[in-house]
Amino acid sequence: MSTNKPDNDKLYDIIIIGAGVVGPCIARCMARQGRKVLIAEREWSCPNRIVGELMQPSGLKALKQLGMIKAINNIEANEVDGYYIEFNGKEVSIDYPSKNVESALDTTPVPKAIQKGDEDKVGTDSTIDAKKWEECPHVKGASFRHGQFLTNLRNLCLSEPNVTKLDGSVTGVIKNDKDCVCGITVANQGSFKGRLVINCDGIYSKFRKELDEDFVPKVGSYFIGLELKDAKLPKPHFGHVLLGEHAPVLIYQMDPHSSRMLCAYRSKTLPKRSEVLNYLRTRVLPQLPKCVKPSFEEALNQKGQDIYRAMPNQYLPARLNDVPGFVCIGDSLNMRHPLTGGGMTVGLNDAVMFCKMLSDLSNEQLGHEEIVLERLIDFHTERKHLDAVINALSLALYTLFAADNKYLQILQRGVFAYFLRGGVYVGQPIGLLSGLIPSIWVLFSNFFAVAFYACRLNFAARGIVGFPLALYENIVVLFTAAHVFLPILFGEIFT
Ligand SMILES: Cc1cc2nc3c(=O)[nH]c(=O)nc-3n(C[C@H](O)[C@H](O)[C@H](O)COP(=O)(O)OP(=O)(O)OC[C@H]3O[C@@H](n4cnc5c(N)ncnc54)[C@H](O)[C@@H]3O)c2cc1C
Known part of the structure; x- marks a missing residue:
């Protein structure tokens, strides 16, 4: 692990705000490209969230390009082979595409992200069989506990000698007399200077407004998240989408004994607990597949306040990063409905594209606003294909x-x-x-x-x-x- 201490007097090449899914990936990649990176996070302990638990194959492709695919190992992750959809008692299973579809895309690693001696492939562990994974004719996705996956990403990032970990909440960005962002302020720790500040502060981003005061997401609905214990799913190793008179329900396994259930709820404001529980009991329960009902009822009948957690589903189309010295990536830049589990996929593919586009710049050039802006215009255009x-x-x-x-x-x-x-x-x-x-x-x-x-x-x-x-x-x-x-x-x- 890197033992660097944050230094208020040093000029960092890159400062990253937020060590969620995207921040550590960019930090590690940039560090490997020879940048001095400071990564600030307000909560380094393993988070317990109901987001970012199913990674689509294209997200895994991006992790491979970043040399970080090993982050899905040793967390009892579940291989995902496709989707199972049920509607009014009828069902259909859809396998993920064949590997040929992936090989038509650019899968080259980010320059310097993978170094000599790196094991940059999916390994065998208690839940994943690397040989079967390799021999499978179609691509795979993976589902896991978000916190454990994040811990792996963070550890990979913090093992880089060029990375400095900063434990604290970022309170502001600093601008120079040319209105160019040149650093951050951190609660109780003063200020830190950097040539380029990359903001990855996620869904509730405080700093996206630096791009524009009106750059704010819209809440379309909520997801109610429950954890099912030892649920029997109609088709193990598939993401489940259950349709009916209720809003859509998603279920996927996170580890051998737990599955996540996300029930969409049509409301633009945080629904009341009594309304949610009534909805789950009277609208969702009756329509669930028979095999899922016992674990769902068990989850509903547990004592205490923790039966479910609610998260807003927000939409935010990306805008051009045109503030000198400052870049938003990940959910701070762009959000969509989590129904299709695409957030990490977009964020990680953006990380790949961004690190590739800046890879030939010297450290000094990172502080040159016109050069960086030119690359950011390309980034904004190119990323649209996927996003x-x-x-x-x-x-x-x-x-x-x-x-x-x-x-x-x-x-x-x-x-x-x-x-x-x-x-x-x-x-x-x-x-x-x-x-x-x-x-x-x-x-x-x-x-x-x-x-x-x-x-x-x-x-x-x-x-x-x-x-x-x-x-x-x-x-x-x-x-x-x-x-x-x-x-x-x-x-x-x-x-
Ligand atoms: C209900 C729900 C379910 C989802 N399910 C999926 C899914 O299954 N698959 C998928 O691909 N995507 C899913 N997503 C989307 C996915 O979670 C996000 O796209 C992804 O986490 C974005 O990564 P990020 O790094 O931008 O932000 P985050 O992962 O949210 O990380 C932001 C980090 O910044 C830190 N931070 C914030 N402010 C500060 C500050 N001021 N100072 C220091 N640190 C700070 C936070 O503590 C956090 O660690 C879901 C989203 C929702 C809402």
Whole structure:
């Protein structure tokens, strides 16, 4: 472990605010590229959160490129092979794409991130069999306890001699007389100077407003998180999406004895405890698969206040990092609905792209605002390929899966029926969701293919007599689909 002490008089090449998922990855990578890095975190002990527990294959790809894939080892992580979706008693399983899909992408490591003698592959441990992982024809994701994964990332970062750990809450950024950010202030520890300050302070970011006062996320709904003990899941090693009259429910295993259940809740403000418990008992419980019910009831009946935790699901399209000396990455820059588990994937792929784009700059050049801004403009444009797909998909799927009107319900039935067709009809959607098909066009064409398929099914269901009604409904359905999807997509592309 690095034993460097934070030095108020030193000029660091990089200062990072926040050691969540993204901060330690950038810190380690930059340190390996020869930068002196100071990483400030207000809470270094293992966190217990209900976020960031399922990593999509593209997130694992990014971890590999950062030389940090070993962070999923020795935490009893669960291999994830795809998604299992249940809707009104019918089910469909969708495997993650074949490895060929991943090999069409740039998988080259970040320069200097992987060094001679590094073991940069998934290893065998108590829950992962490296040989089976390697031989599996399709890519995999992983689910785990967030805190343990984070501890691994942090330890990898702090083992770098160029990294200095700072234990404290960052209270402000310092600007020089040219209005360029040149350091941070930390509670009870004074100020620290750096050529470039990288802000990774996460979902409740205090410092994203440095980019713009109006750069604030919107809360769309809440996730209610419960922990299920020894739950029997319909399809182990798959992420479960349960649809019905309730808003969507997600379940995935975190370790051999615990599974996370995230129940979406349609509310823009923190719901009252009595309302949540009533909703879980009367709306969610009756519709769960039979095998899940005992562990869910057990979780609901436990004594005390800790039955569930609620987190807001926020949306924030990214904006250009154009403040000299300052960069936001991770949730401080960009958020989407967590239904599709894409947050870490976007953040880690951004870390890869950012570290690659800056890798040829000397330490002195990191403090040169015009040079860095040029790279940040490229970063803003390039990252849209992945982030627009993951973000628009997450919001569109949430809106359809939480359908609360007749036309969205026609679309919801259409999505599920489309998936039931299997083959190519699920290949591209799961490629988009796993982050391995970063193509806005593929997303666009699949979304409208689903919408037209939903209309076709509606015509068939209404029959000849109901044709005029179906025609009217289908026009509204297509309008609804466009209304749900296009503003998000255009917002992502043009911000
Ligand atoms: C309910 C929910 C479920 C989710 N599930 C998933 C999932 O399954 N898969 C997935 O990929 N994504 C998921 N996400 C998103 C994912 O958690 C985030 O995208 C990811 O954690 C972002 O990483 P980050 O490093 O930007 O921020 P964080 O991981 O939140 O880290 C921010 C860090 O900054 C520190 N910090 C903040 N302010 C200060 C300060 N002033 N001084 C010092 N330190 C500070 C914090 O203590 C924290 O350690 C979920 C999100 C939600 C809301």
